[in-house]
Amino acid sequence: MIYQILYFAAMVVLVLSLLLITLLRKKQPRLSTKYWDFISIGAMFFGGFAFLSLLYHDVNLGQTPGDTITKIMLIVFPVVMTVFMIIYLVLFFWKGGINSRVNDDERTEFAHTKSARNALLATNLALFLYLTNSETLTRSALLIVLFSGYFVYFASIYFYYYFKA
């Protein structure tokens, strides 16, 4: 429990510091949310909530919550999210962003949308692979399905935004 509270506090601090760095950096043009694709952001927001409620045992799937995959995910998910944030910082200072007056244009929207599409493919593929091998639904399987979508979304967004745009 203490570990979870500490981790939550660290995440809040990290997100706030990221926001401050992004907004206060003078060399970089001001952020504009005009070209953000809020539908794909919303999709990942809902997916994230579903994943977290599953991870922290809010949802009853009829089996013991302390299975191995859940234990691994409790460590892997925060670690991967932290790694993605560090990568974001590195890319932000190394590459900046899309070179336009307000830092974002329709390429940003396209990067968000394409990432959501890739996440859908990853989710469906993981679900299909699982369902062909098993007839019962387990918490760990659903965690892996949701996590694969999440992972692909963030990997795609960095790829499209910093390397393809």
Added chain:
Amino acid sequence: MTYPTWFIIIAVVMILLAFIVPILRKSRISSMQNIDYISQFAMFISGAILLLPKDQSQTTLMITLILLIGIPVLVVVQYLVTRWRIKRSSGLKITVTEDERTANIYVKSARNALFANNFTLLLLFLILKTIDHDSLLIIVQSSTLVFWASYFFYYYRKV
């Protein structure tokens, strides 16, 4: 959850029609260059998930397997026939019906499907506090429905 035979027959006929009708149209050809195959593949997998029933009998697994192999084969055949028709008809008055907006439509529809997918999942978690195989199929069905509804909306209303 098992599907009746008539349902599977109708599904197969509709899939075949979807592939044959574009090939048979004389004045309008779908170029197949601007189709977003990643979104198509995601929807193909959705369809495969919906076809996998809870009790996996030999018959239903065989039908799923046939569709899994058959649909990609149909896509390749359709692509080759279309390329051959476009090549043969150069100089004739023929309309190629797709451009880069089509690819955009596919991508946006896939995004909306993901939104529906995750939203339904969260809703089921919040309301039922549990999830079983059938409710998982509801989630996949909702995302498939949203994909096709979005596709038709963007293609015929927005473009």
